[in-house]
Amino acid sequence: MSTATGLKRTPLYDEHLRAGARMVPFAGWEMPVQYEGVRQEHVAVRTAAGLFDVSHMGEVETRGPRAAAFLRHLLTNDIGKVEPGGAQYSLLCREDGGVLDDLFTYRFAPAGEDDRFLTVVNASNAESDFDWFRRQAEDFDGVEVIDRSADYAMLALQGPAALEVLARTLDSGDVPGRFHHGEATVAGRPTLLCRTGYTGEDGVELLLDPAGAPDIWRALVAAGARPAALGARDTLRLEVCYPLYGNDLSTERTPIEAGLKWACALDKDFVGAERLRAQAEQGTDELLVPFVFTGPGIPRQGCRVLSGGEEAGTVTSGTLSPCLDVGIGMAYVSARLAQPGTDLIVDVRGKERPARVSTKPLYKKGE
């Protein structure tokens, strides 16, 4: 759905207004940034269950006899190692290794000779990703790439009580194992259940027909999930150091610099592999590191990082951690400063705030 402002609305727009959401423009969509408050929503996800509307995310279907070979060529990770019913995180890179997007690919059972995959991509990149997939597919026989973004709404049910909440609304089907997916009926609606998320908590993501989204949303809220919005999604992911495209990832950065070598199958050939292999062997000038403030202040995207009075990097994400109650962030810094325990200074609008390089994740359960 699209409005006079040119912003798209998800099928849950009215639910958001009813729940008291503050709506903001985000990647071409009118999305909730908070309901009652970022901190309350954040804590609900860490201690119980939160429900996010992530219908703005894009979905690309790749199918055909050579669909697996195509995705192995296009993506840094190796989807060939994933069985039908599995899911895998990967980067999409240019030839020079610059990151076009980070994404999750879900593998389905083959239909006849056709392998089938669904890739969930960031809303801000959905159009350009689809173009990239389609152009790359031109050199590949036996692959069809289909933009399925309009066919799916997506909800994320996250938190230690997420599966309990889900169980109250699950009519049929099983809860998939971690990084797996399966078909189920939730609140009377057929749904693809995926055991994935972006919060560091257990939970599921639900992909479904947009027409059924309000019913499922209401059923999950009635079953005990608290609506949570983009503000909390950002603080939750940052506490566990999941990168955000546009902040921590861009075409100017590679997965190796971003600390995502684990998602790069460097033993196969793929778009960007040459550069990434060279970086993996020779090292990079800068690395993305998580850090915590050791004193007051809140780091923000774009703040300069200093070391010994010299320019030493840039903050790409920053916030006040609701769980740790201290400023946290991620920054690209000179590789020599990337060791955990290294002291840094972050220049926050002219004030020098002391910070220390830490380890991922910044927030660990039970600490």
Next chain:
Amino acid sequence: MADASSAAESYPDDLLYHPEHDWARIEGEEATFGITWYAQDALGEVVFFDPPDAGTSIAAGKPYAEVESVKAVSDVIAPLSGEVTAVNEAVSETPELVNEDPYDAGWLVRVRLSDPSEKEQLLSAEDYRARLSSED
């Protein structure tokens, strides 16, 4: 819509207002400053207050402090000129006081005014409220 812990919307009649959503309670040569209900609501839960030091000179219409929510930073504008004589340490310790009680416990600084006649430039509660409704 407000945080669960927020006060109800109000603009007390005994205060003067700056259009940048700041208030002043003038008592002779001194005044207390803070941000209005509207400002704290727009910002969301305040999680950090970066105050000026006591003794700092501040100028009407210019920023003198910052308040931050999880998502955003906001400059706090001085409604009047003067010298900071006290800072609300309680807000440094518990920034959400600004949301809970923006006009009393959530005050930000006390100031010795350098030009009390500047108050002629400020808005009454009635004029400030009218301005808010015309912005909507």
